[in-house]
Amino acid sequence: MEPAQVVAALQAAVRIPTVSHVGDAGTDAGAFDALHAxxxxxxxxxxxxxxxxxxxxxxxxxxxxxxxPGADTGGRPLVLMAHQDVVPASHPPASGPFGVNPTAEPGTELRTETDAGWRHPPFGGDVAVDANGRDAVWGRGTLDCKGSLIAICAAAERLLAGGFSPRRDVWFSFGCDEEVAGPSAAAAAAELVRRNVDPVLVLDEGGAVAEQAFPGIGDPLAVIGVAEKGLLSLLLVATDAGGHASTPTRNAAVARLAKAIVAIDARPFPAGVPPITVRLLRTLAPRMKPPLRQVLSFLTGRPRLLAAVLARLGPETAAMVRTTTSVTMLSGAPAPNAMADRAQAVVNVRVRPGESTASAVQRIRRVVKGTGVAVQELSASEPSPQAPTAGPAFELLTSTTAAVLPDAVPVPYLTMAATDGRFFQQHWDQVYRFTPIRMSRQQRQSLHAADEHIAVEDLHAAVDWYTALLRAG
Known part of the structure; x- marks a missing residue:
């Protein structure tokens, strides 16, 4: 498959807005049909x-x-995963969270999908230079995760064009609702169980080739997720009588909700270092220059002190060592001149290994106690088990990375975000999370935000990586 064809395929995929929504309400099934075509x-x-x-x-x-189908139908197959759906490009233009239709002030307009700070249209698939002067494909899903979906398909197409036949069966699982924790990945895993499939390796998104990922490390890190945090969604609710905004009452629903949000923000979960993070840091320590090398080596033997230090180095390292909370959706009054009779907010909680969703709910209820805000559990998924970091599956990932991306340092990693892979890890041990795409800090910050993009040369490198994996697998 020619490089230009790969770029064109990604552009075409980005231009199809396969945005998923909770409960499928508002999801355009026709967009997914168009992507399949x-x-x-x-x-x-x-x-x-x-x-x-x-x-x-x-x-x-x-x-x-x-x-x-592979030549050895009795062998253990390889499973490669990606998801078709994407998050919206911006704040919904016509309705707010929880089905509330906001009333704009006279003379104002709500933002649309194409004017929320994007340099290029989020569903345009434009090719334009990035901050490093390289050609890049811009748009929602280029990194998360149509880029890897297209790279996987392009690698297989390239191999088939050359007459290649895999040694073992290869399964491709392309979910349609990963961004809303939907059921398609669980259904795919159940189908493989029904067919008595026992994979030697399951590979989903999660890690990446991360540049500037850790202080003192100049080399890019190929962070291979061997486990992931749990995912918990909570709804904070404050109710009141409502009324006209010209005669407000004190400590109304919105004020109580605000107090609860501030209390959660002011009292983060305690820091603790999971074993996989200790291993990551021990791998990195010899690559640091003095005195950071000695400092990190000292800290890895003192987990409490290490956790305290990492919690203060920035949001990426802090997320490695604690359960995190983020308020993501807010809803109040339906009009600018009305007081809310119901104010609510969603809290997105990522639960670190060693804790549980139940303990996280209990802690948040203690934190907001006395504010007059109720805490309701919307959904919960426990932290995943840890995949092996020794054996043929992990070695296949590291050797493929060394061959195709030789400057990247493969390291095991705790994936912060939730992936479809967690449904597969309920059945099989060898589930890993790694996208072989280089991502700068700026690109990582564009995930679920504006200006998501992938450099063309990095897209081609990802195709090379999946090609090598399929050949070796």
Missing amino acids: ELRRRFPLLHRACEITTLSDAGIGRGLLLRW
């Missing part, structure tokens, strides 16, 4: 070679499960 058109050899199952009973019914 585009994938068939761009990757005809792959689609001819594979047995294709559409997971029609899960979510919006657009999850894809493809089986590429």
